[in-house]
Amino acid sequence: MTYKVQVRVVPRGGLLDPQGKAVEHALSALGFREVSGVRIGRAIELAIEASSADEARTRTRAMCDKLLANPVTEDYTIEVEN
Amino acid sequence: MHRIAVVRFPGSNCDADTLTGARRAGAEAYYVWHRDTDLQHADTVMLPGGFSYGDYLRSGAIARFSPVMTAVQRFAQAGGPVLGICNGFQILCEAGMLPGALIQNSRLSFVSRPVGLRLEQTDTAFTGAYTKGQLLRMPVAHGDGQYVADAATLAELEATGRVVVRYTELDGSALRTTINGSQHDIAGIANVTGNVVGLMPHPDRAADPLLGNSDGMGFFTSVLAWAPAGVGR
Numbered sequence: 001m002t003y004k005v006q007v008r009v010v011p012r013g014g015l016l017d018p019q020g021k022a023v024e025h026a027l028s029a030l031g032f033r034e035v036s037g038v039r040i041g042r043a044i045e046l047a048i049e050a051s052s053a054d055e056a057r058t059r060t061r062a063m064c065d066k067l068l069a070n071p072v073t074e075d076y077t078i079e080v081e082n
Numbered sequence: 083m084h085r086i087a088v089v090r091f092p093g094s095n096c097d098a099d100t101l102t103g104a105r106r107a108g109a110e111a112y113y114v115w116h117r118d119t120d121l122q123h124a125d126t127v128m129l130p131g132g133f134s135y136g137d138y139l140r141s142g143a144i145a146r147f148s149p150v151m152t153a154v155q156r157f158a159q160a161g162g163p164v165l166g167i168c169n170g171f172q173i174l175c176e177a178g179m180l181p182g183a184l185i186q187n188s189r190l191s192f193v194s195r196p197v198g199l200r201l202e203q204t205d206t207a208f209t210g211a212y213t214k215g216q217l218l219r220m221p222v223a224h225g226d227g228q229y230v231a232d233a234a235t236l237a238e239l240e241a242t243g244r245v246v247v248r249y250t251e252l253d254g255s256a257l258r259t260t261i262n263g264s265q266h267d268i269a270g271i272a273n274v275t276g277n278v279v280g281l282m283p284h285p286d287r288a289a290d291p292l293l294g295n296s297d298g299m300g301f302f303t304s305v306l307a308w309a310p311a312g313v314g315r
Contacts, residue, residue: 011185015230016263018188067147070140070176072183073230 003048003056006079009069010041044068053080084306086111087124089154089170091145096131096167096286103289104128107302116148126163126207126305127154129170131223131284141184141226142172151177163207163305164278168224171270171280180271180280181239182231187224188263194223197261197283198250199269203243206276207308211300217254218247218297220283222261222269227282229264229271239271246270247281 011017017039024038050056060078069076086104090097090113097113104111104126114121116134121127134145145151151173158164158179166174174180187193201216203209212218231239239245247270249261257267262282270281285298 015185016188018186018190018263022190067139067143070143070183072175072181072232073185 001050001082003050003053004081005046005048005056005060006081007044007046007060007064007068007076008041008079009044009064009074009076010039012073012075015073041074053082056080083110084125085109085123086126086128086305087114087121088112088128088130089114089116089150090130091116091132091134091148091169091173093134093136094130094132094169096169096284099284099286099289100128100130100167103286103298103302106289107299107306109302109306114150116145116150119149119153121150121153121157124157124162126165127157129154129164129166129173130286131168131170134169134173137226140172140176142169142174142176145169145173146177155179158273158278161275161277163308165208165301165305166278166280167284167286168222168227168282171282172226174278174280179278180273181235182229182271184224184226184282185228185230186226187228188260192223192225193227193262195221196252197222197269198252198254199247199283200250200254201246202248203246203272203276205243206246206272206279206304208279208301208304209246210308211304217250218288218300219252219295220285220288220298222283223287224262224282227262227264229262229266229268229282231265236265239268240266242274244272244274246272246279247283 288298
């Protein structure tokens with residue numbers, strides 16, 4: 001069956017995220033002073049033919065390791081919907 | 083005659099400058115298309131600057147899976163000299179042929195200007211024509227030039243002398259303001275065997291006396307004289 005998969009790729013925790021920092025400053029300037037820890041990454045949606053949600057997840061993990069995320073600088077999370 | 087293959091990806095834009103630099107050095111230079119799998123008996127491969135595949139996903143991320151890269155990786159593993167300039171450096175990192183990664187400049191803006199460089203390592207395929215500590219001036223032009231690697235990788239690069247060029251001010255003094263946020267002011271590095279080198283600055287744009295600067299010429303001439311089983315390695 002076809003599974004809808006959401007991949008979130010974000011800069012690794014220890015790394016400086018200049019975009020996140022800039023947006024955090026902008027939010028603070030707009031009065032949202034309660035905000036911290038802004039990190040900006042990307043969301044990738046895909047549809048996968050797989051026999052189970054587990055298989056869809058395993059295949060997506062392989063895609064992340066190979067192409068969708070850079071193992072040196074980024075972390076990712078995977079969500080599989082039916 | 084020494085044959086230098088300049089790889090063209092869709093979006094490469096320094097391919098002509100790189101080809102010209104290689105020819106000026108005295109090599110027989112020619113283009114290889116990203117779909118080709120035959121390097122046509124290359125003695126050296128150069129990956130030029132530009133915006134391969136529109137920098138989609140990450141700079142160099144798609145280009146590294148183009149058919150030609152399988153041949154380039156095999157060529158490098160056999161000891162063949164490979165130089166990556168700017169986008170070419172990003173592709174080499176994405177392909178795992180050099181450690182670390184190049185992420186967006188720390189100040190978020192594209193930086194296009196001349197920089198100073200200290201030549202740190204002459205024992206590579208592309209820097210033998212220089213002297214250690216030499217000051218070079220070359221242009222940079224990139225949005226994703228911030229070199230990052232984990233602490234262990236950085237320590238290893240430093241301990242083994244694999245930082246090839248480091249950013250300085252134009253007069254050669256230590257940087258007062260970062261160019262792009264690169265760790266240790268790293269502008270270019272080499273692999274363990276010194277046959278693969280990548281750098282963000284453009285020797286191809288500093289390889290013609292007509293342009294008032296030929297500091298980059300050494301990156302093209304060095305490889306013609308390079309002996310793969312270099313002394314000291």
